Amino acid sequence: MTSEQYQQKLVVDKGGIRIDVWLGDNIDSISRSRLQKLISEGQVIVNQQVCESKKTILKTGDEVIVRIPPPVSSHLIPEAIPLDILYEDEYLLIINKPANFVVHPAPGHSQGTLVNALLSHCPDLKGIGGVERPGIVHRLDKDTTGAMVVAKTEPVLHHLQGQIKAKTAKREYLGVVYGSPSVSSGIVNLPIGRHPCDRKKMSILSEDKGGKPAVTHWLLKERIGNYSLIHYELETGRTHQIRVHSSHIGHPIIGDPLYSSHGKSVGVNLTGQALHAFRLTLTHPITNNTLEAIAPLPQEFEKLLRILRLKIHS
Structure with missing residues (x-):
């Protein structure tokens, strides 16, 4: 720096x-x-x-x-936490985030976060908003795995955020849900806001009550007995969006502690919900080339699919 x-x-x-x-x-x-x-x-x-x-x-x-002025040092402590990097250059990096990994420091999570790890991995950050820190373009929930992009400079951060706002960046997820949809695809276009009673949760909430537009496209990839593998694509990026929309249509994500009333009797002790951001496609802000990052499925996710498939043949 x-x-x-x-x-x-x-x-x-x-x-x-x-x-x-x-x-x-x-x-x-x-x-x-x-x-x-x-x-x-x-x-x-x-x-x-x-x-x-x-x-x-x-x-x-x-x-x-x-x-x-030069960026001031962040009050956060850099930590040498290993990162699974799918792509990196001097402007940005794309990581494969594991489950149980908080992105931003917050009360109760001042250390051990992705930002702490990035500060150690990128010691020459030029600063975001005048502070030496990485630019988190979009977030993944603590227990959602997969590809997420991080900007190393402020111009790159703005460019990437603009792509998400303009819906030119493509974010695709795979999730294993309870039940089997009666149709093969659909769109959930329902606003999401903070739950009026439980502040840890989000809920379907009309815009006049604080809900923000949220659009999720979904496609049935595989019926597995009483479960299904679903492909999701986001138009918007509201907190817990896929989890809330999936639960609303009657197919909550397996292992979701907030939006599923089902138990965990699926044969796999999942660290988090069975939701994985498997592909991220965007335009590089500097080279203008298309970047496509594919995050391999976590071992737990693959084990879950293997066990569910075995059940329908046993």
Whole structure:
């Protein structure tokens, strides 16, 4: 990580626009909120004068200098936790996350998280939002396994998040569920929000009550007696989305402690729910090449399928 401050100099080509808006449109590498913070910290200079307000209106021909301080060290402790890396370059990496692995530090999980591991694995991070930390593009639940992408720089983080928002990034999952759907495919388009009574859970919740749009496509891959292997593709990325939608249509994920009322009598002692992000397809923000990362099924998942298949033939 560099300890030197650097700066960008720009000339306003068209005036009459607020400085934070204009900078946001002309500097792709820094988020709008980060630019506003730099303004408030006196790091933005207009015609050799410190800009004092994000609402300052620029004039054509104004010279603007944005000073970007070096990222400050994170308060988090780097930990040499092994990572299963599917792809890595200087801009991003894609990992195969195991079960029982928390992504972000939080109360009760200040250590042993994916972020702690990434800080150790990537000691030269250039910073996200002015802090030396990795950019988590999208999350997987603690006990959901599979492919997830992490940005090493702020511009790459914004680009990848934009792909997810624009639905050009493709996230595919495999899950083993209870029961056998009567049809071979479907779409669940139901908003999801925080459960009104149990704060650990999410639920189907109308948008006027705080629910956010959530769309899940599913395809029946295999009927296995009283169970099924389902392929899921996400349009949106709400917390617990697949788990909530699967449970709602009457086919909860095996091993799901929150959304399944079934016991664990499936012949396998699962670490988490039988849900795996097996394929992630995106456009590389720098090279513009298509990246496809495939995460092999965890041993527990393969064992579960093997035992369920044996049961229907015994």
